[in-house]
Amino acid sequence: MTATLSARDLRLSLARPGQAFRRSMPTKILHGVSLEVSSGSSLGLVGSSGSGKSTLLRTLLALEEPASGSVTLQGRPVQPGSLRSLRWFRREVQYVPQDPASSLDPRMTVGQLLREPLVCLGIDGQHSTIIREALGRVALSGSTVGKRPFELSGGQNQRVAIARALVVRPSILLADEPVSGLDLPLRNQVLEVLQLLVNEQGLGMLFVSHDLDAVAALCAETAVLADGRIVEYGHTVHLLNRPRHEATRELNAARLARSVTAQ
Template sequence: MDPTPEDDQPVPGLTTDDAPLLALHGVHKAYGRGARSTLVLHGIDLEVHAGASLGIVGESGAGKSTLLSLLMGLSAPTAGTVRFRGRELRRARAGRMRDFRRAVQLVFQDPRSSLDPRMTVGRIVREPLESLGIPGAHGERVDELLEAVGLEPGMVSRYPGEFSGGQRQRIAIARALAPEPEVLVADEPVSALDVSVRAQIVELLGRLKAELGMTLVMVSHDIAIVGQLCEETVILHDGRIVERGRSLDVLTAPQDAYTQRLLAAVPRLP
């Protein structure tokens, strides 16, 4: 059912200009019902402003996947609100959800499973343009995107299985960039790649963010990689944010004991 006009109003005191692009306020998330329910996120407050780069760091089981699902509008909080441009996401009308899907794009962890092996590269990158009804010369846009991520436009007729892991992730990034999103959400974008190509993808994401002026949200268990890409970092532990701040401060002077343990576990070259 569509919300009433009152439901669709922005947060009092926030205009659409000064509201964060994405915000979670007092968010709790539980799975199951009654005595068997399990609370996996506890009172999360998080804001993502235009042009910012935010890293969300935590080990397996910290709640990163659940938080990502909420940020992407794929699930609803048990309590609290998730807002896009100041308006509650789960109350949004179909048209606004379409705008959200165009404005916020996701790069998945494993390009092998996120790319349809039966589709050519050209069709993969073109798919969001068609599904979102974006007008224009889609063929030219696909060529432009492949060049932007360091691939040859002539690769459009090839299939994902013909490429290396790093190349497949570049294809996935090109697909996410196709509708010109305001926010790029990267879910462990290098964890499935060989060590030798991780630095290349991190460099690519950093370059694209700078050139396109995108907002970047990166979810990762690797605090060192987040520190390379993101200006701000939040540390998630057992479903709670235990530390947040400038990435440089979090990396060099962590305040929470959990953050200190994460940093101590980062391999160091002799």
């Protein structure tokens, strides 16, 4: 069955600290954002720093409640205040962080790190088998289970973070800048793993980045976020070759500048 995560007309304001003795002022962060991610496909979400990407991710993950609009999974509304709704949602939608160091406890082995979400979500079964299967899906050997994050490379830790998301067998991954900061060989390794998960294993993925080249390697379609709005949406190739909005042109110029520098 195809799983679809949908956002419809999301609007969100967050409090901004005011001056002494004054009320904090709400700042509009998201302005009517709509998008859809389905299993077996990947959607790119690009935008510069401050465009609203992180806030949108938090809203999609039910960590922020929108002022208006809705987030649904398989047609069911996601209710941030309902533990029952969230437990079901957390099994179906998982998050891959930008920096694995922020999510992988260095005191724990890889096996312990992957067992933790299984226990938290009450997933029964042979945990050792489930963990080894998840590691295999990201091209890591079973011997990795006894290692700690500081014994692994940056690319291996990023794959452990992906495996930790996969261990509960979700339908949708929300990946936040998963190749940012990796050198080219490690970046390509992680991109290959993500591409395999979508194309051959049927996961849906929202791939969030400021790097159009990375998005182009994975996503047929891309949405451009600027100032909390989707300002351009379409085939990734068209956005690269014929950008219409200034925000897209700026991201494309940065991509071309990196390409020249790399040469």
